[in-house]
Amino acid sequence: xxxxxxxxxxxxxxxxxxxxxxxxxxxxxxxxxxxxxxxxxxxxxxxxxxxxxxxxxxxxxxxxxxxxxxxxxxxxxxxxxxxxxxxxxxxxxxxxxxxxxxxxxxxxxxxxxxxxxxxxxxxxxxxxxxxxxxxxxxxxxxxxxxxxxxxxxxxxxxxxxxxxxxxxxxxxxxxxxxxxxxxxxxxxxxxxxxxxxxxxxxxxxxxxxxxxxxxxxxxxxxxxxxx
Amino acid sequence: xxxxxxxxxxxxxxxxxxxxxxxxxxxxxxxxxxxxxxxxxxxxxxxxxxxxxxxxxxxxxxxxxxxxxxxxxxxxxxxxxxxxxxxxxxxxxxxxxxxxxxxxxxxxxxxxxxxxxxxxxxxxxxxxxxxxxxxxxxxxxxxxxxxxxxxxxxxxxxxxxxxxxxxxxxxxxxxxxxxxxxxxxxxxxxxxxxxxxxxxxxxxxxxxxxxxxxxxxxxxxxxxxxx
DNA sequence: GCCGGATGTTAGGCACGTCTAATTCATCCG
DNA sequence: CGGATGAATTAGACGTGCCTAACATCCGGC
Numbered sequence: 001x002x003x004x005x006x007x008x009x010x011x012x013x014x015x016x017x018x019x020x021x022x023x024x025x026x027x028x029x030x031x032x033x034x035x036x037x038x039x040x041x042x043x044x045x046x047x048x049x050x051x052x053x054x055x056x057x058x059x060x061x062x063x064x065x066x067x068x069x070x071x072x073x074x075x076x077x078x079x080x081x082x083x084x085x086x087x088x089x090x091x092x093x094x095x096x097x098x099x100x101x102x103x104x105x106x107x108x109x110x111x112x113x114x115x116x117x118x119x120x121x122x123x124x125x126x127x128x129x130x131x132x133x134x135x136x137x138x139x140x141x142x143x144x145x146x147x148x149x150x151x152x153x154x155x156x157x158x159x160x161x162x163x164x165x166x167x168x169x170x171x172x173x174x175x176x177x178x179x180x181x182x183x184x185x186x187x188x189x190x191x192x193x194x195x196x197x198x199x200x201x202x203x204x205x206x207x208x209x210x211x212x213x214x215x216x217x218x219x220x221x222x223x224x225x226x227x
Numbered sequence: 228x229x230x231x232x233x234x235x236x237x238x239x240x241x242x243x244x245x246x247x248x249x250x251x252x253x254x255x256x257x258x259x260x261x262x263x264x265x266x267x268x269x270x271x272x273x274x275x276x277x278x279x280x281x282x283x284x285x286x287x288x289x290x291x292x293x294x295x296x297x298x299x300x301x302x303x304x305x306x307x308x309x310x311x312x313x314x315x316x317x318x319x320x321x322x323x324x325x326x327x328x329x330x331x332x333x334x335x336x337x338x339x340x341x342x343x344x345x346x347x348x349x350x351x352x353x354x355x356x357x358x359x360x361x362x363x364x365x366x367x368x369x370x371x372x373x374x375x376x377x378x379x380x381x382x383x384x385x386x387x388x389x390x391x392x393x394x395x396x397x398x399x400x401x402x403x404x405x406x407x408x409x410x411x412x413x414x415x416x417x418x419x420x421x422x423x424x425x426x427x428x429x430x431x432x433x434x435x436x437x438x439x440x441x442x443x444x445x446x447x448x449x450x451x452x453x454x
Numbered sequence: 455g456c457c458g459g460a461t462g463t464t465a466g467g468c469a470c471g472t473c474t475a476a477t478t479c480a481t482c483c484g
Numbered sequence: 485c486g487g488a489t490g491a492a493t494t495a496g497a498c499g500t501g502c503c504t505a506a507c508a509t510c511c512g513g514c
């Protein structure tokens with residue numbers, strides 16, 4: 001009577017793959033072998049081999065690209081929850097700047113016990129957003145990972161409330177933080193200068209020019225009321 | 228021009244071995260293959276293989292038993308420092324009971340970056356003792372790991388100040404914590420009941436009976452002044 | 455002096471996670 | 485249509501860290 005699940009599931013590597021599949025999906029990108037290889041900084045054959053393992057373990061299914069099974073998504077959400085709780089903790093309790101918390105959380109997320117996770121969650125008052133505005137999946141129950149609209153392409157004249165800032169580019173994140181662009185602030189969107197130029201915005205009345213790289217990292221909603 | 232050091236040093240496993248060698252040494256126990264196998268819950272051949280690797284990497288030397296080279300001890304102290312800083316942090320900041328912090332720190336100690344270590348150290352005000360009274364090795368400089376004397380064998384009539392309580396037995400630790408036996412308290416040592424009986428002590432005037440297992444876990448010094 | 459137990463090593467094997475090189479396959483373009 | 489291009493897989497290998505089984509060695513007691 002050999003074991004059903006092919007040896008030991010949920011290693012750090014498995015967690016990283018599941019998390020990355022989940023995040024690629026919610027960003028609306030195709031979850032392909034090469035996309036995963038790019039994101040995880042491994043070779044394509046490594047991804048192929050891991051997809052075989054995850055597929056055998058009923059954590060993913062493979063049709064066009066890859067997608068998580070219900071169980072795979074559960075596990076992915078557990079990792080994302082730990083990651084974002086840790087980011088929140090590092091920022092709020094240790095005062096770590098928001099452009100540093102991501103890489104630290106990447107290291108710690110695989111070593112966080114349920115007991116400690118629960119204690120951190122309680123100490124923070126059960127937060128629902130991490131420092132970048134990313135929603136923290138609840139320990140149990142539904143999770144909404146929607147991104148809102150990008151600041152890029154938001155028409156001039158809009159009032160735009162920042163809700164999330166992507167943590168993918170640490171340098172850009174630090175720059176935006178220095179300029180005061182963080183979840184909760186409202187931008188008055190001005191001209192988009194043509195041919196790849198800056199987007200002019202007002203932040204608390206102060207003018208600010210945001211390059212294209214930056215406007216594609218800022219997400220939120222258009223709010224009522226004019227400038 | 229091939230690499231001098233034999234492939235990738237300082238994996239989590241290597242850190243665990245170095246830490247265990249260090250702690251066995253400072254407890255005055257012989258650092259043998261079988262002792263390491265017992266402590267690390269691995270087989271003797273696993274230890275043999277790892278000793279080969281550590282020896283090739285100039286982290287240990289093998290004569291009678293095993294002992295750390297200067298570099299091996301440096302690395303071991305780095306791990307012990309991270310471990311004890313984490314224990315202190317978990318206890319002080321998250322209110323985790325002292326019988327739980329050890330296992331959590333075991334998980335986290337391999338995932339702690341220097342940056343986060345420094346931040347935790349600063350947030351705690353550069354502590355020198357962890358919750359069990361174990362000294363925290365400084366980031367640089369000499370370290371004293373001496374244990375003082377054991378409560379077991381301390382003569383009746385002594386006033387004994389507790390300095391360290393071994394974290395090896397988590398249940399015993401919880402029990403001692405409930406009874407108020409922790410670093411800093413002074414015990415008035417009473418009768419040692421014969422044939423493996425309890426040691427009678429007074430703690431803040433209250434009588435307390437400590438079984439042999441417990442008295443061997445409590446370390447400190449005899450202080451002046453009578454009961 | 456020899457036998458038995460403890461201690462330690464060698465031999466061989468395996469899961470994990472990665473790599474490079476070669477292959478397959480589809481697609482797109484000329 | 486046919487070749488280049490890119491995506492994905494297969495094949496083969498390697499380091500890490502663990503295991504069991506077998507062998508070696510040493511030491512104490514009878």
